[in-house]
Structures are given as C-alpha cells and as structure tokens.
Amino acid sequence: MSFDGMFTHAMVNELNQNLRGGRISKIQQPFANELILTVRSNRKNRQLLLSAHPSYARVQITQQPFANPAKPSTFVMSLRKYITSAIVEDFRQLNNDRVVSIDLSAKNELGDIHSYTLVTEIMARHSNIFLINKETGKIIDLIKRVSPENNSFRGLLPGDDYKLPPAQNKINPFSTTGDDLTGMSAADIRQKYEGIGLDTSAELEQYIAQGNSFDDFLKSYQENLHPNAANNNKHKLGFFPISFSNTTTEVNAYPSLSELLDNYYLDKARLDRIEQQTKSVTHRLGIILKKDKSKVKKLNQQLSATDVMAKYNLYGELLTTYMSQIKHGSSSITLTNxxxxxxxxxKLNPEYSPSLNAQSYYKKYRKLQNSIPHIKEQLEITTNEVNYLESVLASLEYVDIEDVDGIVDELIDSGYIKKKRKNAPKKRKKKIGEDFKSTNGVEITVGKNNLENDQLTMKLAQKNHYWFHVKDIPGSHVILKTSDPDEQSITEAATIAAYYSKARDSSKVPVDYVQIKHIRKPNGAKPGFVIFEGQKTILVDPDRKLVADLKED
Structure with missing residues (x-):
C-alpha cells in the first residue's frame, strides 16, 4: 500500500508512543528533501525522519545512518535557531489526511517559552515541511519555497500566514461509528472517506464482503497493528500496517511501522540519495559512455570493411598476371581466377594504365592491411573503457551512500573528473572493503569500488584464497579467505557476490569462483579488470537477509 491517511494515522500513534515528551538534541538536513531530528526520549536517542521527497515522502523513526553536510542549509539554520532543545509535546494528524503536525515548546535566548508547530505535508511532488509560529500562525521557514507566481492558493514563503492544503470534503473514517459499507466498491469507499488509498480501499472492499464490519477494520489500526511487507494480487512488494490474510501473502513481519519503512525504502531511498550526490558525475560518465559506444560501433564497421582486403589483393595479382590482355581505356575486364x-x-579506371590499375588495388589492400592493427588496438581500448564505465555506473546501484566518496576518488585517480580544491579537508583513510563471516566462520571481504577490488584481489588476498565475481556482469570482487572452503561458505560468498552486483534483483545468478593464483591483471588495464582461468560457476539467489546476517559489525 501507499503512505495514505490510514497508514499516517497508525504512524502518528507510533510516534506519540515513542517520542512524545522527548527533547530535540540535533537537527540535520542530509539531503534536499529530507530532515533528520534526533530526539532524546526515554533515555534513548532516536532519529525522526521527515521527508518531503516527491516519491518517498513520509514521517518515521529511522535507524539508517546519515552524514551531516559540512554546510547547513538555510532551513536547518532556522530550525536550529528556534527549536534546538525543544520539547515534543504531541504528534497530530489533520483529520485522516497525510498532514502530520508536531507541537513543540522551546525557550528563546531570554528564557521565554514559545510554541511552534513543525508540519509535514505528504502530497507527492507538492510535499513540504513547515516551521510555524504557533502563536502568530505565520510560516517561519519551509523546506521548499514557492513563489506566488507558481502557487495562487496559499503563500509558501517565510512570513506568509500558514494555510492548510485544500480540503477534500470527505468523511474522517475515525470520527464515525457503525457505518455499513456492505455493497460499496473500492472506488465508492475512496470517494466517501478521507485518507483511504487505492490499496487500502481494495483490501477494505474484500474485508467487508467477507462479513466483517468497518468498525473492526478501523479498530485494527488502533489496537492490532501487524506491520508486514507483503505481495499484493499483482505480486508487487508492498507494505501494510495490519494483516490482510485473505488478499495478501505475507513475506516478512516487523516489530514497528518505522522498521517496516526502513526496510521497504532501503534501496529506493539509497539509490535516490546516491543519484543526488553523483548527478553531475553520472551525467559526465554517461556522455563519455555514449561516445565510446558510438566509437565501438564505428570501429567494428571499419573492421568489417577490411573483409574486402583479400579481394583487392587478388585483383592486383590477376591484373599483374594477365596485364597483356588489358586494353588501355577499358572500364572493366573479366579474368579467370x-x-x-x-x-x-x-572494375578498371579507364584513365589508368594496366600497371597503374594493378598498383591501385595493391595500394587499397596494403592500406586496409595496415589499418587492422590500429583498429583492433582502438577497439580493445574503447571496449575496455566501456566495460569500466559500465562497472562504475553499476556500482552506484548497489553500494551504500557512505561508499560513494570512494568511487569519486577512483574516478579522480582515473582522470574522469577533476580533483577537488587543494585546500579541501583531507578525508580519513578508510579500511579497504567490507567484512563478512560465513556461517562456518570463514572471513569474507567485499570491494566497494574498483580501486578496492584491485587492492583486495591483487595485493591483500593470499594466493590460495578464493575469488568470487558474478559472471559477465558488473559487480564487486569478493574474497573468501581460506584455501579449503566448505560448500556452505562457497554458497554464501557467491550470494554476497551476487548481492553486490548489477544482478542484485535477479534470481539464479551465475557466479564464477577461482583461487587467486589463477588471476592476473593485464598491464595498463582499468581498475577492477582482471583475467582468469580454471574457474567454476555456481548459481545463487541474492539474499538481502542472508547478507545482513553475515555482515560483521
């Protein structure tokens, strides 16, 4: 289901249970559309995520790590000025709409207590986050400022009066009792009641058709939450706050709605954040990749054109042999091969002598013959670059957000992007690779970019260790640190290799594995490129849960 009003209702209850009465200790804006408030409540620090993302807007507690940008945004500066150390008094939902208000009380520099409201409106591309002075009703600041020219309904700039989004004039289902929905279609339910999304209305229609009451359905959102990721009737993974045993097949259950969302949005949000950070880099690499692919196509055409080389040589031989039979001024001649x-x-050039016609074909032959080594050399260089760039772009699909810097450094070292300013702060040297341990205790290390792949495979791994990589698909190098691996460790290392590859969302992924001593790196090869022989291949399914269980803390 989507993050509709029903899910919002359940989430607001969860937030009140965990965060009401807490104190805001830290405010961050790690990405353009997302805000992180660290709330100290019940002796625990919890991260409250407020997202105004056009596709993934939501409110939840998150356990995902976020890096604090070096320079805070204007919005964060405003929030820090007014609500640092503020007390969270209450989470409220606007009727059953996707509008969540957080009531806050904070002291100013004089010690006077003032009231504020932090409002998150979840409305697709119009989603927004506001800090409002509760006493005056005016907007102090907001995460997305919109000029009056682009919004005639209400002001969306600091200093404007805060006005609620347009009302839908529908019934709040939680304000009714005893309503009989028998015979109502999903569309009718959505038309009558506020905050009931497409998936929820379809489930509700089936629920009512089986003789259950609307009141029991609403009660389950209050008292019988069962957060789960499930397959709907179209077999598409979705998330649900309660169990719908008759219309969905449960995949995984979660202890809270927030943990459910963390899992559901893990890859979606990660890819979006990586895209935000690397948009200019990927754009540049995309341009280079497009040119390289065009060049490969042209080089292959040129190589195909050399197929006539033998024919030109034959023509030269025949004209030389039968030169006495050629009449000057002829445009063609038929000879026996x-x-x-x-x-x-x-074909002959009438203006050439018989000897010049023969020499002309020999010249064409030699020109094509001499061009072949150059064409093949350029084809190899360009093809290798295409493979390298595709591997870099693919790695951005499966690495974590904290690994992006390593990929950028790799591109700087390879000359694809310019170095940063000389006075930029030096980054701490990171450990090479990410560590795992098989069920039977064998250490496994994964490279997170091509430079790490080179380091792990060619320098750090021992010759009798085993190397894993998805077959013919961009992915990470995986090292199984043993000379005598058991079958389970082989399967688990292969699963990790499949997970950290472009085939992450596939099944039955072929993974090659071989001892390090059978691997070598050609001179001048791009980072991460190796050749090997004597490998075996195993088919595995990328398994997120298994990979998470094997990961070392």
Missing amino acids: YYNNEEVTI
Whole structure:
C-alpha cells in the first residue's frame, strides 16, 4: 500500500508512543528533501525522519545512518535557531489526511517559552515541511519555497500566514461509528472517506464482503497493528500496517511501522540519495559512455570493411598476371581466377594504365592491411573503457551512500573528473572493503569500488584464497579467505557476490569462483579488470537477509 491517511494515522500513534515528551538534541538536513531530528526520549536517542521527497515522502523513526553536510542549509539554520532543545509535546494528524503536525515548546535566548508547530505535508511532488509560529500562525521557514507566481492558493514563503492544503470534503473514517459499507466498491469507499488509498480501499472492499464490519477494520489500526511487507494480487512488494490474510501473502513481519519503512525504502531511498550526490558525475560518465559506444560501433564497421582486403589483393595479382590482355581505356575486364577457375569481373579506371590499375588495388589492400592493427588496438581500448564505465555506473546501484566518496576518488585517480580544491579537508583513510563471516566462520571481504577490488584481489588476498565475481556482469570482487572452503561458505560468498552486483534483483545468478593464483591483471588495464582461468560457476539467489546476517559489525 501507499503512505495514505490510514497508514499516517497508525504512524502518528507510533510516534506519540515513542517520542512524545522527548527533547530535540540535533537537527540535520542530509539531503534536499529530507530532515533528520534526533530526539532524546526515554533515555534513548532516536532519529525522526521527515521527508518531503516527491516519491518517498513520509514521517518515521529511522535507524539508517546519515552524514551531516559540512554546510547547513538555510532551513536547518532556522530550525536550529528556534527549536534546538525543544520539547515534543504531541504528534497530530489533520483529520485522516497525510498532514502530520508536531507541537513543540522551546525557550528563546531570554528564557521565554514559545510554541511552534513543525508540519509535514505528504502530497507527492507538492510535499513540504513547515516551521510555524504557533502563536502568530505565520510560516517561519519551509523546506521548499514557492513563489506566488507558481502557487495562487496559499503563500509558501517565510512570513506568509500558514494555510492548510485544500480540503477534500470527505468523511474522517475515525470520527464515525457503525457505518455499513456492505455493497460499496473500492472506488465508492475512496470517494466517501478521507485518507483511504487505492490499496487500502481494495483490501477494505474484500474485508467487508467477507462479513466483517468497518468498525473492526478501523479498530485494527488502533489496537492490532501487524506491520508486514507483503505481495499484493499483482505480486508487487508492498507494505501494510495490519494483516490482510485473505488478499495478501505475507513475506516478512516487523516489530514497528518505522522498521517496516526502513526496510521497504532501503534501496529506493539509497539509490535516490546516491543519484543526488553523483548527478553531475553520472551525467559526465554517461556522455563519455555514449561516445565510446558510438566509437565501438564505428570501429567494428571499419573492421568489417577490411573483409574486402583479400579481394583487392587478388585483383592486383590477376591484373599483374594477365596485364597483356588489358586494353588501355577499358572500364572493366573479366579474368579467370587461377585459384578456383571461376570468372572474376574487375572494375578498371579507364584513365589508368594496366600497371597503374594493378598498383591501385595493391595500394587499397596494403592500406586496409595496415589499418587492422590500429583498429583492433582502438577497439580493445574503447571496449575496455566501456566495460569500466559500465562497472562504475553499476556500482552506484548497489553500494551504500557512505561508499560513494570512494568511487569519486577512483574516478579522480582515473582522470574522469577533476580533483577537488587543494585546500579541501583531507578525508580519513578508510579500511579497504567490507567484512563478512560465513556461517562456518570463514572471513569474507567485499570491494566497494574498483580501486578496492584491485587492492583486495591483487595485493591483500593470499594466493590460495578464493575469488568470487558474478559472471559477465558488473559487480564487486569478493574474497573468501581460506584455501579449503566448505560448500556452505562457497554458497554464501557467491550470494554476497551476487548481492553486490548489477544482478542484485535477479534470481539464479551465475557466479564464477577461482583461487587467486589463477588471476592476473593485464598491464595498463582499468581498475577492477582482471583475467582468469580454471574457474567454476555456481548459481545463487541474492539474499538481502542472508547478507545482513553475515555482515560483521
């Protein structure tokens, strides 16, 4: 289901149970559309995520790590000025709409207590987050400022009066009792009641058709939450706050709505954040990749054109042999090919002598013959670059957000992007790779970019260790640190290799594995590129849960 009003209702209850009465200790804006408030409540620090993302807007407690940008945004500066150390008094939902208000009380520099409201409106591309002075009703600041020219309904700039989004004039289902929905279609339910999304209305229609009451359905959102990720009737993974045993097949259950969302949005949000951070880099690499692919196509065409080389050589031989039969000024001649006794018609330049016509074909032959080594060399260089760039772009699909810097450094070292300013602060040297341990205790290390892949495979791994990589698909190098691996460790290392590859969302992924001593890196090869022989291949399914269980803390 989507983050509709019903899910919002359940989430607001969860937030009140965990965060009401807490104190805001830290405010961050790690990405353009997302805000992180660290709330100290019940002796625990919890991260409250407020997202105004056009596709993934939501409110939840998150356990995902976020890096604090070096320079805070204007919005964060405003929030820190007014609500640092504020007390969270209450979470409220606007009727059953996707509008969540957080009531806050904070002291100013004089010690006077003032009231504020932090409002998150979840409305697709119009989603927004506001800090409002509760006493005056005016907007102090907001995460997305919109000029009056682009919004005639209400002001969306600091200093404007805060006005609620347009009302839908529908019934709040939680304000009713005893309503009979028998015979109502999903569309009718959505038309009558506020905050009931497409998936929820379809489930509700089936629920009512089986003789259950609307009141019991609403009660389950209050008292019987069962957060789960499930397959709907179209087999598409979705998330649900309660159990719908008759219309969905449960995949995984979660202890809270927030943990459910963390899992559901893990890859979606990660890819979006990586895209935000690397948009200019990927754009540049995309341009280079497009040119390289065009160049490969042209080089292959040029190589195909050399197929006529043997024919030109033959024409030169035949014209030389039968030169006495050629009449000056002829435009063609038919001669017998003495290799197979077949007749061959050869075009001639009437202005050339018989000797010059023969030399002309020999010249064409030699020109094509001399071009082949250059074409093959350029084809190899360009093809290797295409493979390298595709591996870099693919790695951005499966690495974690904290690994992006390593990929950027790799591109700087490879000359694809410019170095940063000389006075930029130096980054701490990171450990090479990410560590795992198989069920039977064998250490496994994964490279997170091509430079790490090179380091792990060619320098750090021992010759009798085993190397894993998805077959013919961009992915990480995985090292199984043993000379005598058991079958389970082989399967688990292969699963990790499949997970950290472009085939992450596939099944039955072929993974090659071989001892390090059978791997070598050609001179001048791009980072991460190796050749090997004597490998075996195993088919595995990428398994997120298994990978998470094997990961070392």
